[in-house]
Each structure stands twice: as C-alpha cells, then as structure tokens.
Amino acid sequence: MDQQTRVAAFEARIARGETIEPGDWMPDEYRRQLLRMMSQHAHSEIVGMLPEGEWITRAPSLKRKLVLLAKVQDEGGHGQYLYDAAESLGATREELIAALHSGRAKYANVFNYPVPSWADVGMIGWLVDLAAILNQSMLAKCSYGPYARAMLRICSEETFHKKQGQEIVITLARGTPEQKAMAQESLNRWWWPTLMQFGYPDSESPHTATLKRWGVKTKSNDELRETFIREIVPELRLLGLEPPDPELRFDEASGRWLHSPIDFDELKRVVNGDGPCNAARIGARIKAHEDGAWVREAMLAYSSKHELSEAGA
Amino acid sequence: MLSASLRSALDSKLLRLGDDEFILGHRNSEWTGHGPILEEDIAFANLALDELGHGILWYRIVALLRDEDPESYPDQLVYQRGAAEFQNVDFVALPHTDWAFSMLRQFLFDAYESIHVPALTASRFEPIAEAAAKIKQEEFYHLYHTKAWVQRLGLGTEESRRRMQTALDQLWTPFQQLFAPGPEESLLVDAGITADLGPVHVKWHEMVVPFLESCALVVPDDAVVPRLRQSGRSEHMGPLIAELQQVSKLAPGAVW
Amino acid sequence: MTSAEWPVYQVFERPAPERPLRAAGSVHAVDSDMALQNAWAVYGRRPTAVGLWVVPRDRVLMKSKEELAGFSPRLEAGTDREQTYCVFRRSGAKVVYEQATSVLATNAEQAMARAVEQLAGEDCQACWVFPAAALISSEGVGGECSFAPQQHKWFRDHKSFPVGALLRDARAHVEESDDDA
Numbered sequence: 001m002d003q004q005t006r007v008a009a010f011e012a013r014i015a016r017g018e019t020i021e022p023g024d025w026m027p028d029e030y031r032r033q034l035l036r037m038m039s040q041h042a043h044s045e046i047v048g049m050l051p052e053g054e055w056i057t058r059a060p061s062l063k064r065k066l067v068l069l070a071k072v073q074d075e076g077g078h079g080q081y082l083y084d085a086a087e088s089l090g091a092t093r094e095e096l097i098a099a100l101h102s103g104r105a106k107y108a109n110v111f112n113y114p115v116p117s118w119a120d121v122g123m124i125g126w127l128v129d130l131a132a133i134l135n136q137s138m139l140a141k142c143s144y145g146p147y148a149r150a151m152l153r154i155c156s157e158e159t160f161h162k163k164q165g166q167e168i169v170i171t172l173a174r175g176t177p178e179q180k181a182m183a184q185e186s187l188n189r190w191w192w193p194t195l196m197q198f199g200y201p202d203s204e205s206p207h208t209a210t211l212k213r214w215g216v217k218t219k220s221n222d223e224l225r226e227t228f229i230r231e232i233v234p235e236l237r238l239l240g241l242e243p244p245d246p247e248l249r250f251d252e253a254s255g256r257w258l259h260s261p262i263d264f265d266e267l268k269r270v271v272n273g274d275g276p277c278n279a280a281r282i283g284a285r286i287k288a289h290e291d292g293a294w295v296r297e298a299m300l301a302y303s304s305k306h307e308l309s310e311a312g313a
Numbered sequence: 314m315l316s317a318s319l320r321s322a323l324d325s326k327l328l329r330l331g332d333d334e335f336i337l338g339h340r341n342s343e344w345t346g347h348g349p350i351l352e353e354d355i356a357f358a359n360l361a362l363d364e365l366g367h368g369i370l371w372y373r374i375v376a377l378l379r380d381e382d383p384e385s386y387p388d389q390l391v392y393q394r395g396a397a398e399f400q401n402v403d404f405v406a407l408p409h410t411d412w413a414f415s416m417l418r419q420f421l422f423d424a425y426e427s428i429h430v431p432a433l434t435a436s437r438f439e440p441i442a443e444a445a446a447k448i449k450q451e452e453f454y455h456l457y458h459t460k461a462w463v464q465r466l467g468l469g470t471e472e473s474r475r476r477m478q479t480a481l482d483q484l485w486t487p488f489q490q491l492f493a494p495g496p497e498e499s500l501l502v503d504a505g506i507t508a509d510l511g512p513v514h515v516k517w518h519e520m521v522v523p524f525l526e527s528c529a530l531v532v533p534d535d536a537v538v539p540r541l542r543q544s545g546r547s548e549h550m551g552p553l554i555a556e557l558q559q560v561s562k563l564a565p566g567a568v569w
Numbered sequence: 570m571t572s573a574e575w576p577v578y579q580v581f582e583r584p585a586p587e588r589p590l591r592a593a594g595s596v597h598a599v600d601s602d603m604a605l606q607n608a609w610a611v612y613g614r615r616p617t618a619v620g621l622w623v624v625p626r627d628r629v630l631m632k633s634k635e636e637l638a639g640f641s642p643r644l645e646a647g648t649d650r651e652q653t654y655c656v657f658r659r660s661g662a663k664v665v666y667e668q669a670t671s672v673l674a675t676n677a678e679q680a681m682a683r684a685v686e687q688l689a690g691e692d693c694q695a696c697w698v699f700p701a702a703a704l705i706s707s708e709g710v711g712g713e714c715s716f717a718p719q720q721h722k723w724f725r726d727h728k729s730f731p732v733g734a735l736l737r738d739a740r741a742h743v744e745e746s747d748d749d750a
Binding site for chain 1: 595596603611635664694722729732735736740743
Binding site: 046049050053055056057058059060061062064065066069070072073076077079080083118168171172175176178179182284287288291292293294295296297298299300301302303305306 | 339342343345346347348349350351352354355358359361362365366369387388391392411412464465466468469470472473476556557559560561563564567568569
C-alpha cells in the first residue's frame with residue numbers, strides 16, 4: 001500500500017469515528033503532533049502545580065487549604081495520566097522530563113507568570129481552568145485512544161477545579177473592599193495571559209485544518225477564545241469585576257465579542273523563555289528531580305536486590 | 314455529662330491530638346510539587362490531606378465541648394490562636410531536611426497511630442470513638458505505605474541508608490515526647506475516655522525497633538519518655554504559624 | 570537501570586462492588602508492591618474505585634482491530650499448562666477497555682485468538698489479554714484496606730462549590746440595587 005493510500009485509509013478510519021491505538025499505523029506527522037500535544041499538556045500540569053502550590057501553606061481557611069492541596073495533587077495526577085499516554089508513542093518518562101528541563105519542551109504559558117496574591121489562586125482556578133476545559137472537552141473525543149482515555153478522567157476532575165477557583169473569586173468580590181480590590185488586581189494580571197492560552201489567531205495557525213481532519217481538534221483557537229469570553233465576562237461583571245480592556249464589548253451586529261489586540265509578541269517572548277517566572281518554574285522542577293535522584297536510585301537498588309517476583313511469573 | 318475537671322482535661326487532650334495531626338499534615342503538604350517521583354508526590358499529598366482532616370475531626374470535638382459550631386470553630390482554632398497556644402509536640406513542626414526525614418517522621422507517627430487509634434475506638438466518649446473509627450480506616454494505608462518506603466530506603470543504597478540513619482538520629486528522642494501525658498490526662502484514662510499512653514509507648518517501641526533494625530538502621534538507645542511533650546518554645550512554630558495565618562490576617566473576620 | 574526503565578504496570582479499577590473491572594491507566598513502579606501503592610495513590614483517591622488491580626505491562630498482549638486483522642497466532646498447543654487469561658476489550662464507540670470474559674490458554678497469543686472468537690458477536694475494537702496469575706490486587710493486601718474513605722471527601726464533591734447558587738444570588742443582589750436606584 002503506498003503512503004497516500006495508507007493516509008487515506010487512516011483518515012477514513014477517523015472520519016468513521018474509530019479510535020486509533022498505539023499499535024495502529026499512523027502518519028508520522030500524526031504521531032509527532034500527538035506526542036507534542038500530550039507531552040506539552042503533561043508538562044503544563046506538572047509545572048502548574050507550582051504557582052498554586054506556593055499558596056497551600058498560606059490558604060486562609062481550612063476549606064481553602066484542603067481543597068487547594070487536593071487540586072494541586074490532581075494536577076500531578078493529570079500529569080501522570082498524560083505522561084503515560086505520551087509514552088504510548090515511544091517516548092520514555094525520562095526523555096520527556098529531560099526535554100522539559102532543558103527548555104526544549106513547551107508548556108502552558110500562563111504558568112510563567114508570578115502569583116503574588118491569594119486572589120491569584122482563584123483567578124488561575126477560574127480563568128485558566130475554564131480555558132483548559134474549553135480546550136480539553138474536544139480532546140475527550142480525540143481520535144487517539146490513550147489521549148482520549150486520559151482526557152475522560154481529566155475532564156471530569158477539571159470542572160470542579162474551575163468551580164473551586166470561581167468560588168474563591170466570588171467570595172473575594174463580595175467580601176471586604178480589600179478583598180474585592182485584591183480580586184480586581186489579580187484579574188488585571190491574569191486576563192491577557194489567559195486569552196493568550198488559546199494560542200495564535202487562526203490566520204497564523206497552520207496546523208488547525210490537519211488537526212481537525214485527524215480528529216484532534218474540533219474548534220479553532222479563535223472560536224475557543226470567543227467561547228471563553230462569552231462565558232466569563234458577564235459573570236465577572238456580575239461580581240463587579242472588570243477585565244483590563246477598555247475595548248471589551250459585545251458587538252450586536254456581528255454577534256461577537258470585540259476586544260483590544262492581544263500582544264502575541266509577548267506570548268512569543270514568554271513561551272521562548274523570557275517570562276518573569278520561566279527560570280524559577282523550570283528551576284524548581286530540576287531541583288525536585290535532582291534532589292530526588294538518590295531516592296529513585298534507592299528504590300531501584302532495593303528492587304534489584306530483592307528481585308521481587310511478579311505473582312505467577 | 315462530663316464533670317468540669319474531665320471536660321477541662323479532655324479539651325486540652327483534644328487540642329494535643331488535633332494539633333499533632335494538623336501541624337504534621339501542614340509540614341507534609343510542603344512537598345506537593347517537589348517530591349522525588351511523580352506518583353509519590355501524589356501519594357504523599359494524600360497522607361497530608363488525611364492528617365489535616367484528622368486534625369479537623371479532633372477540633373470539631375473541641376467545638377462540641379465548648380458549645381461552638383463544629384463547622385466553623387476549627388477555623389478559629391487554626392487561624393486565630395497564637396503560635397504559643399498550639400499544643401502539638403515539637404517534632405511535627407520541624408522543617409523537613411530531606412525526603413528520608415519526612416518519610417521516617419510519617420512512619421513513626423503512623424506506627425503510633427496504628428496502636429493508639431484502635432485504642433481510642435473503645436473510648437467511652439462517643440465522639441472520640443466515632444472520630445477514631447474514621448481515622449482508623451485511613452491509617453491502614455498510611456502504615457502500609459510508609460513502612461514500604463522506610464524499608465526500601467533503609468535497604469536501598471548506602472546513601473539512602475545514611476540519610477535514613479541521620480533522620481532517625483534527629484527524630485528519635487524528640488519523638489518520645491508524643492507519649493508524655495498532658496495535664497490531668499490520668500483523669501481521662503481512668504474514666505475510659507482516652508488511652509493510657511504508657512502501654513501505647515511500649516507497643517509502639519516493640520513494633521518499630523525490630524522493624525527499623527531490619528531496615529539496617531541503628532536505633533538510639535534512649536526511648537525515655539520525657540516529662541513534658543513540649544520542651545519550651547519551639548523556634549519553628551512562630552514562622553510556621555505566621556505563614557499559615559498570613560493571608561487570613563489581611564482581613565480578619567472576613568470570609569475567604 | 571535508569572528511571573526510564575522502571576517497569577510500567579497497567580492499572581484496572583473496579584468502579585463499584587458488583588461492576589466489572591475497567592482499565593484505568595498505568596503507573597511506573599520499581600516492583601509490583603510499589604505499583605499497587607502508586608496505583609492506589611493515583612487512581613484510588615477518587616470515588617471511582619472500590620478495588621484496584623495492577624499487571625506488568627509486559628505481561629499484557631494488546632491488539633487493536635487493525636492489528637487483529639493481520640494476526641496469526643501460534644495456535645499449536647505448547648508444553649505449557651493451560652492457565653486462565655483475563656480478557657479486556659474496547660467495543661463499539663467506547664474508548665475505555667472493560668473486562669469481558671476469561672479464557673483458558675497455554676500462551677497469550679492463543680488466549681487472544683480464543684478471546685476474539687468468543688467476542689465475535691460484539692463490535693470488538695481492541696482487545697487485551699493477560700494471565701490472571703500476573704495480576705496483583707488490592708483485594709489481596711489484607712487488613713482493613715478500604716477505598717471507602719475516598720467516597721466521602723467533601724473537598725472532591727461538587728456540592729461543596731455551589732457556584733450556580735452564588736451567581737444567582739449575586740444577580741439578585743444586582744437587580745435589587747437596580748430596583749433601588
């Protein structure tokens with residue numbers, strides 16, 4: 001079967017709604033894109049543990065403390081599901097981690113920003129997790145089996161992350177003047193990085209068409225961004241919070257939300273390492289990994305010394 | 314109905330129980346996102362969540378005794394007391410040095426709970442028996458987990474054994490403070506409300522010493538229970554509580 | 570051995586007491602005991618499981634429909650004794666593997682062939698088989714190990730975050746102020 005025929009047969013499978021498993025034939029580009037998406041997604045979850053994790057010891061109520069700890073733990077769990085899914089395409093966990101630590105691999109850009117205030121925990125939970133939910137809900141029907149399965153678990157856990165974050169923000173917005181000011185100040189810093197999460201405009205996203213054909217993407221970046229704005233702005237305004245964009249308004253004529261241009265140069269710079277916290281985030285991951293080397297070595301040494309046999313092997 | 318002296322003794326005992334668990338859970342939560350292995354980061358967070366939850370269970374009973382709302386009073390206890398008012402043993406507040414330290418501390422505590430908590434399920438004071446029954450369900454996994462880790466680290470590499478030994482040398486003596494009865498605690502024991510820590514200590518010792526030795530660790534000789542469970546001002550509680558309460562103090566009385 | 574070579578274990582969960590097992594995902598671990606513990610941590614902490622199994626990935630034979638199309642198993646009876654193989658499969662539009670049946674076979678390929686035969690009536694999209702003897706179960710750990718506490722964690726319960734009600738309340742508050750204005 002020549003390449004073209006194989007690709008056509010592959011795309012026909014996807015058009016029929018079939019799920020591709022690791023042993024199936026797939027175009028190299030499909031393999032590459034899926035591996036990139038899954039590993040980036042995994043890295044995002046792991047790095048994402050850090051900004052919110054900073055606030056666990058300072059969470060201002062018992063409810064907030066336990067919920068935040070559970071949430072950050074979930075993010076670790078999500079990273080775990082996704083690394084394992086990525087490994088189905090041939091990468092090893094060590095290789096994936098090395099790519100992150102070396103700066104070769106990318107992860108969600110929002111986590112390169114600092115979290116100086118408690119309100120940021122709420123904003124990240126509401127804004128960033130809502131963005132993630134919108135991105136992810138289409139992935140639960142992704143054509144690649146391991147990714148779809150990981151996403152099923154992640155999606156069910158993610159909706160409650162967004163609720164937790166939203167509840168924090170609602171509480172602050174309806175609280176004391178200091179609390180409300182804290183929430184507004186936080187929104188001012190998280191609004192644009194979150195909009196950037198949806199990626200470059202459709203006009204500059206060459207992969208979208210192919211990814212749609214391969215059952216990996218169902219909506220474009222701009223569509224998702226629009227959906228996000230449509231959902232969140234009325235709710236923010238209900239709470240007396242205003243995104244930092246004087247141009248933000250709903251245009252009746254076009255039926256769309258209009259906003260100021262997004263600074264995609266900033267996105268490019270920060271994604272490529274020049275953000276306020278890139279070094280700190282990767283540094284923390286490298287430190288955890290290096291500090292933990294003796295632990296991993298000890299586990300291996302014990303295991304080989306004791307040659308624990310599998311049941312019935 | 315509890316007599317005034319029993320009530321007072323129980324109040325202070327419950328704070329000790331609650332503060333031990335809560336502060337330990339708080340320290341363990343610091344590892345989240347920084348653990349040596351992803352799967353273990355997740356597991357250790359479970360242990361931290363459980364310990365924090367256990368602390369809250371004990372605090373709710375304090376609320377009951379003080380005629381306060383059990384839903385909201387634990388927050389007051391955690392966010393409004395000064396560092397000096399916390400009744401935890403010193404060692405739970407020690408900042409961790411490395412993974413061996415935290416794992417060993419958790420193991421020693423889990424071993425104690427595996428003996429102490431079942432004894433509390435027999436308490437004649439219903440709220441304690443109920444709380445202990447809930448805690449007991451979770452403690453099985455804790456001990457199963459931390460025992461496996463102590464074994465693997467003790468018998469793993471020379472480095473891991475050395476680190477475990479250092480941790481044991483640091484923790485052993487302060488750990489014994491856990492078994493020092495508090496003021497008026499004998500009243501509670503006589504009334505069948507709490508367990509006598511003497512036999513708990515003996516059983517704990519019988520359990521952990523052979524086990525640690527089987528993990529190639531040398532157990533310090535001194536297992537003497539000191540008279541007091543807190544050896545004066547812990548230098549660590551000040552910064553710990555300041556951090557814990559930092560945000561809540563920005564708007565005291567506010568809902569977060 | 571580097572961490573890259575830590576074996577992978579497939580994890581299966583029993584979602585409720587009388588329900589069949591389903592594939593949950595996988596974990597890395599140095600050995601089977603740690604695999605079960607890791608599985609417990611990663612997959613046992615939500616109220617989706619009342620029991621967990623782990624099986625080393627290298628004991629699981631996995632075939633998708635496409636791979637099954639070109640599958641010619643060694644069917645000749647070997648000298649190995651027959652043993653029970655657990656069969657999990659993906660059928661129809663479902664993406665999750667669920668326990669289907671078990672078969673007797675002398676090796677994995679024979680088990681796969683027999684499983685596929687048995688599942689012929691279903692729209693079987695992919696199939697996994699592994700020897701029952703290779704699995705390690707949380708049900709065998711002993712003591713009062715229980716997933717029950719995970720069923721009742723209020724901090725993983727949606728009801729603890731009544732966002733809808735709070736927003737309605739905020740809306741009512743705004744409307745009230747509008748009325749007053």
